[in-house]
Amino acid sequence: MNKVAVDIYRDEMIERMARLEERHQAHFDVTKEIRVDVKSQNGRVRSLENKQQWFTGILVTVTFVFSSLIAWIKGIN
Numbered sequence: 524m525n526k527v528a529v530d531i532y533r534d535e536m537i538e539r540m541a542r543l544e545e546r547h548q549a550h551f552d553v554t555k556e557i558r559v560d561v562k563s564q565n566g567r568v569r570s571l572e573n574k575q576q577w578f579t580g581i582l583v584t585v586t587f588v589f590s591s592l593i594a595w596i597k598g599i600n
Contacts, residue, residue, distance in 0.1 A: 524532075
């Protein structure tokens with residue numbers, strides 16, 4: 524290879540590397556946005572799951588109290 528061919532090859536490689544670096548940066552930015560979105564979704568899901576657990580616990584407690592009350596009343600007769 525002569526010097527002109529090597530210089531052309533190097534210029535092409537520099538251009539390719541610049542394009543690859545731009546793509547890499549774009550992918551990195553998109554990945555950061557996805558991470559932020561997933562964190563916010565996880566927070567909302569966690570909140571909903573906690574509310575559901577509270578509701579289930581309260582419902583179980585009320586059911587237990589009423590069933591115990593009914594069993595106690597029926598046991599008297």
